[in-house]
Structures are given as C-alpha cells and as structure tokens.
Amino acid sequence: MPGFFEKNRKYIAMLALFLLLFWLVTIQVKAGRFTVLETPVLAVSGFFERIIFGSYHAVFSVGRGYVFLVRTERENLRLKNELGRLQLENQITNELLAENERLRTLLGFKKLNPPASVVVQIIGKESSPSSSTITVNKGSSSGIGRDHAVITPDGIVGRIQAVLPGTSRVQLITDPGSTVAVRVQRNREEGLLEGKLDRCALKYVSYYVDIQEGDLLVTSGLDGIYPKGLPVAVVTKVRKHEASSFQTVYADPVVRISRIEESLVLLK
Amino acid sequence: MRPRVYLIVFLLLIPLQASLFTPLSLGGAAPDLGLAVLYSIGLLTGPIEGAFAGVAIGLLLDMGSASMLGFSGFTRGVVGLFTGLLGRRVLDIQSPSNIIFLFVISLADSLFSALFLEITYGSVPVFGLFFGRALLRAATTAAAGYGILRFITEKRIVTWIRRRELQKEL
Numbered sequence: 001m002p003g004f005f006e007k008n009r010k011y012i013a014m015l016a017l018f019l020l021l022f023w024l025v026t027i028q029v030k031a032g033r034f035t036v037l038e039t040p041v042l043a044v045s046g047f048f049e050r051i052i053f054g055s056y057h058a059v060f061s062v063g064r065g066y067v068f069l070v071r072t073e074r075e076n077l078r079l080k081n082e083l084g085r086l087q088l089e090n091q092i093t094n095e096l097l098a099e100n101e102r103l104r105t106l107l108g109f110k111k112l113n114p115p116a117s118v119v120v121q122i123i124g125k126e127s128s129p130s131s132s133t134i135t136v137n138k139g140s141s142s143g144i145g146r147d148h149a150v151i152t153p154d155g156i157v158g159r160i161q162a163v164l165p166g167t168s169r170v171q172l173i174t175d176p177g178s179t180v181a182v183r184v185q186r187n188r189e190e191g192l193l194e195g196k197l198d199r200c201a202l203k204y205v206s207y208y209v210d211i212q213e214g215d216l217l218v219t220s221g222l223d224g225i226y227p228k229g230l231p232v233a234v235v236t237k238v239r240k241h242e243a244s245s246f247q248t249v250y251a252d253p254v255v256r257i258s259r260i261e262e263s264l265v266l267l268k
Numbered sequence: 269m270r271p272r273v274y275l276i277v278f279l280l281l282i283p284l285q286a287s288l289f290t291p292l293s294l295g296g297a298a299p300d301l302g303l304a305v306l307y308s309i310g311l312l313t314g315p316i317e318g319a320f321a322g323v324a325i326g327l328l329l330d331m332g333s334a335s336m337l338g339f340s341g342f343t344r345g346v347v348g349l350f351t352g353l354l355g356r357r358v359l360d361i362q363s364p365s366n367i368i369f370l371f372v373i374s375l376a377d378s379l380f381s382a383l384f385l386e387i388t389y390g391s392v393p394v395f396g397l398f399f400g401r402a403l404l405r406a407a408t409t410a411a412a413g414y415g416i417l418r419f420i421t422e423k424r425i426v427t428w429i430r431r432r433e434l435q436k437e438l
Contacts, residue, residue, distance in 0.1 A: 048279065248391050
C-alpha cells in the first residue's frame with residue numbers, strides 16, 4: 001500500500017488539488033467570492049496592460065489618423081447639428097431642473113447635487129467564459145474607490161471592483177456576480193437585475209407584474225451604488241412560468257460594452 | 269519546462285488577453301489565450317505538469333477577473349491533464365488535427381462554465397451563449413492555439429523551452 005502512494009504521489013497530489021478547488025468553489029457559492037491576491041494581480045497585469053495598450057494605440061493611431069481624416073468634415077457637420085440640438089435640450093433641462101429644485105426646496109427635500117466624476121480610459125477587456133470585467137487607467141490617486149459607479153452618457157457600465165493608485169478593475173453589469181437595483185421606467189415596478197454574461201436578467205419578478213418587451217430599466221438607487229434614474233437595460237424577452245408564480249425577464253444593456261473606449265467614474 | 273517560460277506566461281497572459289486579444293475580437297468573441305497556451309503546455313509536457321500548469325493559469329485568471337476563486341483553476345487543470353494525456357498518447361504537436369481538438373476543448377470549457385453558472389445563479393441563456401459566443405470563441409481559440417504551436421515549432425522555440433528535459437534525457 002505505501003508503495004502505491006509512493007508510486008502515484010503526483011497523481012494523488014493532483015487529485016487532492018482538484019478536490020480542494022472544487023471545495024473552494026462550493027464555499028464561495030454560499031459565502032460569496034473570495035478576493036485573495038486580487039490587488040497584486042491587478043498591479044502586475046495593470047502595469048503590463050498600460051504598456052501594451054500604449055504601444056498598440058501609438059502604432060494604430062498614426063494610420064487611423066489618415067483614414068479618419070476623410071470623414072472628419074462630414075462628422076464635424078453632424079456634430080454641429082447635434083450640438084445645436086443638445087444646447088436646446090440642455091436649456092429646457094436646466095429650466096426643468098431649476099423648477100424641480102424650487103419644488104424640492106418647497107417640499108423640504110435634500111438638495112440634489114450631481115456627483116463629481118472622473119473620465120477613465122479602458123485599457124483592458126477580460127474575455128472569460130465565466131466573468132466580465134474591464135480594466136481602466138485611473139485609480140485611487142484620482143479619487144476612485146471600491147463600488148464607485150462607472151457610466152457612459154448612454155447608461156451604466158458597472159462598478160469598481162478593485163482599486164490601485166493608477167489602475168482599477170470594473171465589474172460589468174453583465175458579470176454573473178453583478179446585481180443592480182432597477183425600476184421599470186414605464187410603471188416604476190422594482191427588481192434586481194443580474195448579469196448573465198451576454199445579457200442581464202430580472203429574477204423573481206412576480207407573475208402578475210406588468211413588464212413588456214421594449215421596457216427601459218433604470219437604476220432605482222436602492223443598492224447605494226448607482227444614482228437613481230440612469231438607464232441600465234432594455235427588456236428583450238419575458239418568460240412567464242405557468243408552474244410558478246414568477247416570470248423571468250431578459251434585458252440587453254443599453255451600453256454596448258464591447259465598443260466603449262472611455263467612461264465616467266462617479267465619485268461618491 | 270523551463271521556469272522562465274512559466275514566469276513569462278504568468279506575467280503576460282492577462283495583459284495580452286485584455287489589451288490585445290479581446291479588443292481584436294471577432295463578433296464579440298476573442299480567442300482565449302490562456303486556453304491556447306495551456307493546450308501547448310499540455311502537449312509539450314504531459315498530464316501531470318499540464319494539470320498543475322492549468323491550475324496555476326486558472327487561479328491566476330480567477331484572481332484577475334470577477335469569477336469565483338478556483339473555478340477556472342479547476343476547469344483549466346482538467347484541460348491541462350487532458351491535453352497532457354492527448355499529447356503523450358495520440359497527438360503530434362505539428363498535427364493540424366490540433367485545431368479540432370482545441371476547438372472541442374474550448375467548446376466544452378464554455379459549455380461547462382455556462383452550465384455551472386446556470387446551476388449557481390439560474391436564468392443563464394445557455395443555448396444563446398453556446399451559439400452566440402462559444403462557437404466563435406472556440407474557432408478563434410483553435411486558430412490562435414494552432415498559430416502558437418506552429419510558431420514555437422518553426423522557430424525552434426520548443427527546443428529552448430524544453431532544454432532542461434532534453435538535457436535530462438541525454
């Protein structure tokens with residue numbers, strides 16, 4: 001018997017390691033994700049990601065500059081029109097905001113201050129079959145902290161998961177471990193939106209709640225991470241389970257995450 | 269295999285995947301560099317070293333992402349073990365059939381991950397992920413893996429990587 005163990009020492013060690021990993025995963029299913037060595041790994045990978053990202057952009061931006069010069073005039077005209085429209089919209093919004101502030105003051109509500117933000121550049125996008133994260137080029141030295149919201153003008157992207165002075169990792173809203181407190185914009189019904197890799201899903205929604213395809217889901221602000229009212233996802237599919245009292249609602253994020261290059265981190 | 273090779277792999281795997289390979293994705297699916305590199309390691313070293321290398325690479329990926337610590341370690345360890353057995357008993361490192369094997373392994377990896385997430389969290393669109401993402405991912409990973417194998421064979425990098433074992437054999 002000792003001879004058997006001696007002979008197959010490596011295979012037994014390997015089996016023990018596999019069992020240990022399996023046990024580790026089963027613990028995390030209940031207790032939540034362990035974050036061992038997350039910061040050192042981010043420090044090393046972030047350092048090299050900056051170098052690779054910088055070199056890649058230095059090479060491609062030269063060629064791209066010439067290619068895109070042709071489209072610049074047309075783009076400029078379009079942007080001028082867009083600017084005019086947005087200025088008009090901005091004036092209307094400012095009026096409404098001022099009116100809203102006056103009414104809130106009358107009602108004794110706390111004054112609303114838009115949170116300060118930092119523009120960040122995406123330097124790395126992870127591609128794993130079990131998670132969705134991105135790396136950005138700013139960190140705690142710019143005031144960024146854990147659980148700060150990451151957004152674009154279109155809607156929310158995710159939240160800061162790990163921070164270093166010059167780099168941060170963002171957990172995207174499509175990550176399976178991500179949850180966002182949302183509300184259906186049309187009828188103010190609330191729910192928790194979970195990431196499902198390519199899309200998101202609202203779970204445990206009562207069978208009788210009125211949700212339709214095309215409904216816009218916005219942040220409810222109840223999770224304490226995302227400010228209230230930001231667009232999150234659009235409902236694409238509603239599955240009613242006859243046997244249970246729930247329905248599953250699938251939604252696609254409003255932000256095309258694969259295409260974003262910059263985003264804003266809201267500082268609390 | 270040389271410790272220096274492992275050091276290079278561990279240092280550059282996540283940055284290369286995140287900054288270079290994923291932005292060059294095809295239809296939203298990028299080649300899985302970790303799997304492609306692990307496949308090459310498994311073929312070159314054998315089942316035991318392949319499995320341990322797989323666990324190490326997987327744990328590194330877990331720590332560098334938002335997934336549960338140990339999940340990729342487990343799946344990549346199994347992949348390393350399997351490719352090690354494959355290399356020892358069936359496959360030649362230069363064979364084009366490596367494309368098919370790596371394609372199948374990548375598909376199995378994605379499918380296992382999707383099923384695990386479905387069991388753990390529920391409501392994961394397994395079929396949608398399989399046809400929308402896993403197939404493309406497997407195709408790009410197989411191409412990347414075969415490219416790596418061709419590169420290290422043609423540039424005689426295999427000899428450099430395996431110098432220690434070759435010295436032992438002599």
